[in-house]
Amino acid sequence: MFVRSNEDANQNSIPEDLGKYKVARSGDLVVNKMKAWQGSLGLAPVDGIVSPAYFVFEADFDVPRFGEYLLRSKPYVAKFAAASDGVRIGQWDLDIPRMRNIQVSLPQAEEQAAIVRYLAHANARIDKAIAAKCRLISLLDELDRSVENGLAGSISSMASGGREISWLGALPYTWLVVPAKRLLKEVDRRSKTGREGLLSLRMREGLVDANEFTETPIPPEDLVGYKIVHPGELVMNRMRASIGLFGVAKTTGLVSPDYSTMTVADGVDPHFYLHLFKTDLAMAEFRRRSNGLGTGSSGFMRLYYEDFGPIALPLPPIEEQRRVVQDIQGQHTETLPIRSRASREITLLQEFRARLVADVVTGQVDVRGIAATLPDAPESFENAVLTIDDEFQEVLSEGEN
Template sequence: MRNLRTLISKRAERDRPDLPLLSVAREKGVFVRSMTDAEENHNVIPDDLTNYKVARAGNLVINKMKAWQGSMGIAPCDGIVSPAYFVFDFRIANHAFGQRLLRSKPYVAHFGQASDGVRVGQWDLSIPGMRQIPVLVPSDDEQAAIVRFLDHANRKIDGFIRAKRKLIGLLNEQKQAIIHRAVTRGLHPDVPLKPSGIPWLGDIPMHWEMRKLRQILTRKTERNQPNLPLLSVVREKGVIKRDTENFEDNHNFIPDDLSNYKVVRVGQFAMNKMKAWQGSFGVSQFEGIVSPAYFVFDLHHVGGAFFHTAIRSKAYVPSFTRASDGVRVGQWDLAESRMRDTPFFVPPPDEQQAIVEYVAKATETANTAIARTEREIALMQEYRTRLTADLVTGKLDVREAAAHLPAPPTEAAAEPAAEEPLEEIEDEEIEA
C-alpha cells in the first residue's frame, strides 16, 4: 500500500501550441480532440494556446473540477491540455494498468473525497487530499496480467454492446418508418393525396390543412418561479426532468442563480435552439424551467400530442437543419424567422388523435424491445465496472487465467471499441 504522492510529480511545461490538443472526459479518459467532430466541440478553443499545459505520453492528466466524476486518464501521446488541468509524471510500471486503476470506481470515489466546493458539479480537487489517496500497486507481472485479462474481457463486452446498439438502431429505424408514414399519409391508404411541396415529404392527404409554424407557435418568455424543477431538452426524448441530485446526469454545472431561466408549462413546446437541427425539442409533459437560451412556445391550431409526434419525426427535423447555420461546428443557431416559414400539415382533430393512438400501439413492441436492450447494455457496463474494480483492488487473482488466454488480435483485425453513450444534457452556462 502506497500513497499516490509517491507515484506522481507535477509538471508545468507550456508553450507548445504545435502539439495536438487533448481532451479529458469521464467516458474516454484522455484522447486527441477532433477539430471537426461536433460531439467533442461544446467549448470554445482559444486562438492562443501558448499557455496550455504539455502532457507527454504516459502522463496522468486530471480535470480538477470533475475528478470526482472520473475525468482523468493517461495521455496516449504528447499533446496539450487546458491550463486549468493537472498534469503529472506517473511512475508506474504499466501505464495501461495505471489507467484502469485510477479510473476504476473505488479510486474515483477517493478523488471525490479529495474534492470540495460550494458549487454543485464543480468541486475543486485538492492536491494535498489527492496525494494522500492510498494506492495498491501489484508486481509488474501482475499488472500486465490484469491488463491482458481486462483487454480480453473488454473485447467480448464491446462486441456484445455493439450488437445490442445495432439492434436498437434497427428498432429506431422501424419506429421512424411507422411514425413518418402516419404523420405524412395518415391511416387510410386510399385517401386522395396532393403534393406537399417539400421534396423529402412527398404527397400528403388532400384534406389536411397546411399551416406555417408561425401560425402554430407563439413565443413565450415567463421567467423562473420558486420551486419549479429543472428540465432538459434532449434529442432522444424531448423535454425531460433533469436529475439535479444524480451526479451521473450532470456533466455540465448548474448556475447558482436560476432566476433568469424560462418557465415551461405542460403542453408548451420547448426547443434547444443550438441543437434544433438534431431534433432537440418537444412538447413538455412537465412544468419546470429551462435554459434562458432556449425557445418556449404556446401551441395553436394543433393538438400537442400530434405535434410532438410529427415535429420530432424525420418528416420535419430536416426543416430545422435547413433553418440553422453558424460557424461553430455542432452549435448551429436556429434562425427563428426561417423556422417560422416551415410548413406543417394538420389533420382534423379526430384524425390527429387516431394517429397518436396508432403510433403508440404500433411502436409499443419496438419500445419494449429497446428498453430491454438498453437494460442489457447497462447491466453489461455494470459488470465491466465491477470486474475492473475487483481486479485492480486485488479481490480477484487472474494471473493463471491470463496466462492461458489466446493471443490478442492484431490492430488491423481488432474491431473498434464500443463507445460509451454520452448523455445529452445541455450546457446552460455556455449557451445562455
C-alpha cells in the same frame, strides 16, 4: 484519453492560438480540473498538447495501463471528488494539495500486468455485447424514422388541390397553413427553488426523469433559473432541433435554460407536431433556419424561437391529428419494449464493467490465475464486430420471448 482529429464531432472548436496549451508527454497523467469528480482523467497515449484547463502530472506506474484503470475506477474517482471543491457541483475545481494526499495502493508489477491482461479480455467481451445491443437500437431508430417519414408521404398522398408549404409540399384541402408561433407559443418560466425535478430530453424516450441517466443528481440549488415545463407542453433543444430532438412533457419539471418551452394552442395535439418535427423534411428546414458557428448538427448552430416561429406549419382538423398520432404510436409501441430492454441491458453492462474494474484493480478479486491462461492480446474489437450478427440474432430472438 484519445488523440483528437479535425473530424471529431466535438462541440468545442480548436483555437488558432495554442500558445497557452500544455504539453503532455506519453504516460503523463492528464486531469480535467473541473471534472475530476466525474472521472475525467487519463494517461496521455502519445506526446501532445492539452487544454490550459487541464492539469498535467508525471506518472510513474510499472504498467501505465494499470494506472489508468486504477485512477479511473469508482473508488479513486470518489477520492478525486473529495479533493475537489467549489460553489456548485458543476463548477468544482480540483484542489491540488488535497489531491496529493490521496493514498494509492499498488500491487507488484507482475500483478499489474496480469490485471491489465484480464481486463483487456473482459472489456472486449463487454464491448462486443454492448455493440450488438447498440446496433439493435440503431435499427429500431431507423424503423421509427421510417414511420415518421411516412407521415410526410401520407400528407402528399392525401393532397387534393389544397395549399402548399415550401418545405413540405401540397396539403389536403381541409388543412390550413399557420405559422408555428400561432400554434406553439414560447414561454419562459424560471424556477425559484429548483425543486420541481430535472427532466432530460432524450431522442426516443422524450422527456424523462434525469436521475434515470446519471449517478450524481444535481442538487435543487443548482437548478434555480432552469425552465419550468408543464404536462402537454412542447420542448425543443435549440442545438439539436436539426436532428428532431423535441419532446412533450408528461409531468411538471425543469429543463435546461438552453431549451425552448412552448404551450400549444386550442385544437392542437402536441404529439402530431412532435412526430412531424422528426421527419427528414422538417429537420432539413430546421437546419436551414438555424444560425451560429458550425454547420448541420455540429458546432454551435441553434434554432432560436425567433427563427422557429415564422415556419409555416400544416394544421389539420384535430380529429385527423389524433388519428395520425394513434397510428404512429401504435407502430412505435411494437418497438418500445425491445428498445427499452436493450437500453436497460446496456446500462447494466456498463455498471457491471465499472464494478468489475473497481474490484479487480483494488485487489478485491484476484485474477492472476485466470490471467495466466489468457493470450497476451484479446480478440480485437474490429474482428469482434464481424461476429456481432450472430449475437444480434440472439438479441432479436430474446426480444420476441
